[in-house]
Amino acid sequence: LAQGSSYCVPPYLLLQSDLISAREGSSKMVLIPKKTRRQILEHLFKEGVMVVKKDYQACKHNELEDIPNIQVMMVLRSLASRNYLSEIYSWRWHYYTLTNEGIEYLREVLHLPAQVFPSTLTKQRPTRPALAPSDEGGKGKGKGKWEKSED
Numbered sequence: 001l002a003q004g005s006s007y008c009v010p011p012y013l014l015l016q017s018d019l020i021s022a023r024e025g026s027s028k029m030v031l032i033p034k035k036t037r038r039q040i041l042e043h044l045f046k047e048g049v050m051v052v053k054k055d056y057q058a059c060k061h062n063e064l065e066d067i068p069n070i071q072v073m074m075v076l077r078s079l080a081s082r083n084y085l086s087e088i089y090s091w092r093w094h095y096y097t098l099t100n101e102g103i104e105y106l107r108e109v110l111h112l113p114a115q116v117f118p119s120t121l122t123k124q125r126p127t128r129p130a131l132a133p134s135d136e137g138g139k140g141k142g143k144g145k146w147e148k149s150e151d
Contacts, residue, residue: 030070030071030074032071032074032075036067036071037075038110039064040064040067040071040072040075040076041075041106041110043063043064044076044096044098044106045098045103045106045107045110045112045118046118046119047063047118047120048097048098048118048119048121049095049096049098049120050072050076050096051063051093051094052069052072052073052093052094052096053069053092054073054089054093054094055069055092056069056073058070073094076096077094079096079102079105080096083099083101084098084099084101084102084105085097085098085099085102086099097120098118098120103117103121
């Protein structure tokens with residue numbers, strides 16, 4: 001177990017069987033309150049992506065700090081098994097991305113209109129228009145600045 005992370009139960013109080021099952025990823029029943037599940041789903045729909053560390057003992061999730069990591073992991077694993085999320089696993093981190101079916105499912109569950117999209121699918125607007133006129137009136141500022149000579 002990692003030394004730098006915060007645990008709900010100190011590692012020295014865990015039984016050896018608990019440590020083995022946590023490492024193997026055995027599925028124990030995890031009951032998740034509806035309020036917590038809704039918070040996870042709302043955050044997932046808002047962002048469009050989520051990252052979960054594979055740490056069954058962590059007290060809190062990285063982004064949702066008031067929710068235990070195992071609850072976030074189990075909700076996202078459930079959605080991924082139903083093909084609502086695509087999952088990439090690398091170096092003890094799960095990377096989840098919403099699929100089109102997942103967006104439709106979350107709209108139904110969260111009672112959202114069809115005009116609302118996750119932030120990963122919305123275009124960012126530039127602060128200024130791309131074809132805005134400049135102050136110089138078309139004159140360049142570089143080394144090749146062309147000036148009319150008045151001969």
